[in-house]
Amino acid sequence: MGSPTEAGRFGEFGGRYVPESLVPACAALEAAFRQAWADPAFHQQLSRLRTEYAGRPTALTPALNLSADLGVTLLLKREDLAHTGSHKINNVLGQALLAQRMGKTRLIAETGAGQHGVATATAAALFGMRATVYMGERDIERQRLNVFRMELLGAEVIPVTSGSRTLKDATNEAMRAWVAAVDDAHFCLGSVGGPHPYPWLVRELQRVIGEEARAQTPTVPDVVVACVGGGSNAAGTFAGFVDTDARLIGVEAAGGAAMTNGSPGVVHGYRSMVLQDADGQVLEAESIAAGLDYPGIGPEHAHLGTTGRAEYRTVDDAEVLAAVVRLARSEGIICALESAHAVAWVLRAAGTPDLPTGSTVLLTLSGRGDKDMAALAGEIR
Amino acid sequence: MGSPTEAGRFGEFGGRYVPESLVPACAALEAAFRQAWADPAFHQQLSRLRTEYAGRPTALTPALNLSADLGVTLLLKREDLAHTGSHKINNVLGQALLAQRMGKTRLIAETGAGQHGVATATAAALFGMRATVYMGERDIERQRLNVFRMELLGAEVIPVTSGSRTLKDATNEAMRAWVAAVDDAHFCLGSVGGPHPYPWLVRELQRVIGEEARAQTPTVPDVVVACVGGGSNAAGTFAGFVDTDARLIGVEAAGGAAMTNGSPGVVHGYRSMVLQDADGQVLEAESIAAGLDYPGIGPEHAHLGTTGRAEYRTVDDAEVLAAVVRLARSEGIICALESAHAVAWVLRAAGTPDLPTGSTVLLTLSGRGDKDMAALAGEIR
Amino acid sequence: MKQLNPYLTGGITPDWTDYLLAYQEAGADAVEIGLPFSDPMMDGATIQQASDQALRRGVTIDSILADLVAVRAHVRIPLIAMTYANLVFRDGPETFCRRLAGAGISGLIVPDVPVDEAGRLEAAATAAGIDLILLAAPVTAPDRLAEIGRRSRGFVYAVSVMDTTGERDALAATAAPLARRLREVTELPVLIGFGISTPGQAAAAARAGDGVVIASALMRRVLEGASPDDLRAEVAGFRAALDQVDQEMPVARAHPEVSGYRR
Amino acid sequence: MKQLNPYLTGGITPDWTDYLLAYQEAGADAVEIGLPFSDPMMDGATIQQASDQALRRGVTIDSILADLVAVRAHVRIPLIAMTYANLVFRDGPETFCRRLAGAGISGLIVPDVPVDEAGRLEAAATAAGIDLILLAAPVTAPDRLAEIGRRSRGFVYAVSVMDTTGERDALAATAAPLARRLREVTELPVLIGFGISTPGQAAAAARAGDGVVIASALMRRVLEGASPDDLRAEVAGFRAALDQVDQEMPVARAHPEVSGYRR
Numbered sequence A, B: 001m002g003s004p005t006e007a008g009r010f011g012e013f014g015g016r017y018v019p020e021s022l023v024p025a026c027a028a029l030e031a032a033f034r035q036a037w038a039d040p041a042f043h044q045q046l047s048r049l050r051t052e053y054a055g056r057p058t059a060l061t062p063a064l065n066l067s068a069d070l071g072v073t074l075l076l077k078r079e080d081l082a083h084t085g086s087h088k089i090n091n092v093l094g095q096a097l098l099a100q101r102m103g104k105t106r107l108i109a110e111t112g113a114g115q116h117g118v119a120t121a122t123a124a125a126l127f128g129m130r131a132t133v134y135m136g137e138r139d140i141e142r143q144r145l146n147v148f149r150m151e152l153l154g155a156e157v158i159p160v161t162s163g164s165r166t167l168k169d170a171t172n173e174a175m176r177a178w179v180a181a182v183d184d185a186h187f188c189l190g191s192v193g194g195p196h197p198y199p200w201l202v203r204e205l206q207r208v209i210g211e212e213a214r215a216q217t218p219t220v221p222d223v224v225v226a227c228v229g230g231g232s233n234a235a236g237t238f239a240g241f242v243d244t245d246a247r248l249i250g251v252e253a254a255g256g257a258a259m260t261n262g263s264p265g266v267v268h269g270y271r272s273m274v275l276q277d278a279d280g281q282v283l284e285a286e287s288i289a290a291g292l293d294y295p296g297i298g299p300e301h302a303h304l305g306t307t308g309r310a311e312y313r314t315v316d317d318a319e320v321l322a323a324v325v326r327l328a329r330s331e332g333i334i335c336a337l338e339s340a341h342a343v344a345w346v347l348r349a350a351g352t353p354d355l356p357t358g359s360t361v362l363l364t365l366s367g368r369g370d371k372d373m374a375a376l377a378g379e380i381r
Numbered sequence C, D: 001m002k003q004l005n006p007y008l009t010g011g012i013t014p015d016w017t018d019y020l021l022a023y024q025e026a027g028a029d030a031v032e033i034g035l036p037f038s039d040p041m042m043d044g045a046t047i048q049q050a051s052d053q054a055l056r057r058g059v060t061i062d063s064i065l066a067d068l069v070a071v072r073a074h075v076r077i078p079l080i081a082m083t084y085a086n087l088v089f090r091d092g093p094e095t096f097c098r099r100l101a102g103a104g105i106s107g108l109i110v111p112d113v114p115v116d117e118a119g120r121l122e123a124a125a126t127a128a129g130i131d132l133i134l135l136a137a138p139v140t141a142p143d144r145l146a147e148i149g150r151r152s153r154g155f156v157y158a159v160s161v162m163d164t165t166g167e168r169d170a171l172a173a174t175a176a177p178l179a180r181r182l183r184e185v186t187e188l189p190v191l192i193g194f195g196i197s198t199p200g201q202a203a204a205a206a207r208a209g210d211g212v213v214i215a216s217a218l219m220r221r222v223l224e225g226a227s228p229d230d231l232r233a234e235v236a237g238f239r240a241a242l243d244q245v246d247q248e249m250p251v252a253r254a255h256p257e258v259s260g261y262r263r
């Protein structure tokens, strides 16, 4: 997983489909990123933040009980242990450093599950910036804990009432807000979508997941699996293994499976696989996991999927709920509904030709499930 | 902080004031602990669990913004980043390993804030044991998130309706339940109270906090501070610094300040400082932090306080709420109400003779605040 | 002569083409027909609502184009489609442009296709006889501005303000400088759009450029239930304001007639 | 002769000493007076509730002892205080034991002071002329059992069951074996307590030991509002059951009369 083309393409996907008003900001971000990424001082700052602040490296936990039950060796990369409770902090710390280098005083973000919003609010507090987070009304209702956390951190959470009132519409609003504030504000995008350089930038900032995991696994696992909303935790994980012969599996929500059920399209500034109708109207996704309730997928995933280097699977809400409970009761780990998609696939596939008995599986547990207790209350007992 | 006397005393405090029915179980636990603690295989197992499962070592985060504001160097030992969100997991993993060695199939625990209950439910899931957690009705109401988590992990949470319906009464109930189940069940006590060997055992299992922190601080800090409920995170922290000339400060809740406002007494199996009336009736504590809402304190703290090696301070609920918000907005870290007691003391003392400008302070942030969002909702903005 | 391009969301009401004819009667030089998109990133609340209303009615590109074909005989002014990239690229820009041309549309504005991403679409538009109108923004650097001026067809769309579409209290201070900069790099007419809300603002904009696009101010009226007659009056007000400017500054600048946007 | 020691929470009602006298009339050999503690770790729901009720009434050790002094002239049987360590140690066991003795109490049971922690209290009790009665449990190992038998005064309290106080459907299977083991290591009477709920269960226990303590079964009735007369009848029922056992097994075992617990 190298750099995209100069136009920000991964194969036929990616690009920078933004209003002219945003082109200079995207170009400036790209330049700042290229410069920072070549600057050892930047890496040193980032590395310090990761270690001293965010709690990296995160653990690699062998899921001993589930492994025994399933007949595979299951290793969990524990992004749930990172500060703020998910991998989103990896990305945000990097972007906040970039924003600071660019002289920005404000972060604008979209959020679905609220984890990216919390991470953004966190970085804003740490860096002394203002944070404005756009969040769909429906997601505000179902991830109330994270709304509280953002507000406690001093961020402004703006409810988005248009469309499906979820991540898709929050992203629209955040981009609109960015247009109006582009001088002072950095758009702190939460996943590997959006206009160039975001898909590349976010993947590079999440690469730490895969690189740590690679160093933590004694041998290359047979299968590397992660859930896919926009696809940032998966991209970061895959980046550590793309040059091995590990199979790479991204797991989408059945109701938001852009890679599995979508077709090429352009939304939110990038060309990728999109759930859409015959005209190109974007369809509303429908998933119990607010962070995967999104009709698109990062362009690099579209490329990896199209070229066959990665494979994409789907699991439905019922499997996901069962997976959260199974993991909790087997390993004592309550994961996020998003992360449980990857677990659900392993539960279903283990012992089938898709994941033969004896396989070693590295699974990125992208976040913790505290935020989902309300949704899960019905599942208890 | 060495071993207690053979009778389990730290100076005049400690002991084993339990019904005869529990004496053999306490003695067996003591023997198992002594044996395990001398067994490198046990330490290896524990160390593996800490690293691979619980995410240790936890980070040491310099609180750069607060330090600049306060004129002190404030270093945060990040137990909030440990699996399940507090230091309680350190203790529980060790006790679960011991329980397993002793052939127990069940864990009984008391919990206040629910963090110890969650940790116990977690270890029970991991070790394939049953967990029964006693929790005061009032704490169930104010720490609902943790009740959900315990239940999702498969634990049975039993509401305690007697007395103050908080930690004190949950502890009574747990001990009663232990009497009736002492063959199969290990009483997984959550803090450095209870009958010998618990205060010693739990401190030794929490010692990892202080030892890591000592290794992580370039020089010995001037002041080491931690909140004190029963006192386990403080004891574990102090253990790393008791042989230095660092001042050791434990911060109690103003409404549960056994060390500051109590007198010697015997409750829950040990002799220590207790909030009580002239007859010896135990008083109800009153703190916004369920984990500190307790009228006793571990016997070793009573000893450290009496001998002057450690000092104890109190902060009130209003200071604690303000401290949560201040830390969140300065450093992007939402800590537990319990942990915020330590922060509140630093905020108040910095620049006074109690904590002169220029001091270096190591503060153990015992847990994260997700569980407290409901209590904090009123504080936002 | 200052150009007046009012905007109309295709399919916003069952009788939406009556608004189109009313615009024409009121003196519009061209009409921009919005092909509604589910995720209109550059639009403020009014146009979002107009698009939603149309989509909820079940309109499609086909139905809108069919409606246009039905009134074709009555339309004497150019029609310009305004929509988003995803609709354009869904079946390929070649197919899309041919469909537009087949319905009598002669121009196309796609706000989320900047000049860097416009290559294939430009070729497709040219092949179909459609003018691909490019947008410039207040933050566009001089070299990009020159490229936009060079590659745009029909006119150049000057985005008056760093914001989405939507009514404003006053013409943005960024509008006139952008129009002035554009006029230095292109012979094409420079039309100012985004947020022009009153005839007074239109006149101010027209003094700096060659005309205006009016969108949210009109769509708000339609959403409020105003009739085609009401909208005719509304557009006539803008027309009068522009004609007034023409009188003030008889022939401010000569530019070649391009593609017949001013018949 | 089988001993019957019924229990009464001190201060449970304003007229609580009437229950004491009723117990005496019904043939109690001694009465255990509970000095209520806020955190009665070894007690089940009934005794907890009884303690709470007394404490909510505002009783104190002083008020209970004063009540006892007031009825002293009418009390012909030994009184034994039963309470928890914190009350005993609050002002030091010496002071505490002297206060008990001053109110005519001659025995003391403290369930959360096991033999290992009893040293100072033993000395204080002895000095004050109070018998410190130690408890043994089904899980107590032989050597400890011997030590408890040796150090206890008055009688040995055999905790019948691995549980807190509280009524049960049947005498626990652990009761008789424990009593038997105790009788092998001590000359003292062995009284069985915890969960003895009916005269039938009392009889069964008495067959294994030298008598019984009855607590929750009586306190439940008091909490339900039963009168001293009702309780007299209740205790008389237990008395009759024990007397019946005495008849069955005339002199099962001789043991020295100690401290006058059976006058």
Ligand SMILES: Cc1ncc(COP(=O)(O)O)c(C=O)c1O
Residues within 6 Å of the ligand: A086, A087, A112, A113, A114, A115, A116, A190, A191, A192, A227, A228, A229, A230, A231, A232, A233, A234, A290, A291, A292, A336, A338, A339, A366, A367, A368
């Ligand atoms: C815990 C967690 N996992 C996964 C995701 C999905 O994002 P991505 O696919 O970019 O990793 C989210 C998004 O909110 C999340 O919160």
Ligand SMILES: Cc1ncc(COP(=O)(O)O)c(C=O)c1O
Residues within 6 Å of the ligand: B086, B087, B112, B113, B114, B115, B116, B190, B191, B192, B227, B228, B229, B230, B231, B232, B233, B234, B290, B291, B292, B336, B338, B339, B366, B367, B368
């Ligand atoms: C986060 C946290 N900190 C502190 C405490 C208090 O316990 P201790 O004093 O034993 O550390 C608790 C107890 O629940 C807790 O949850």
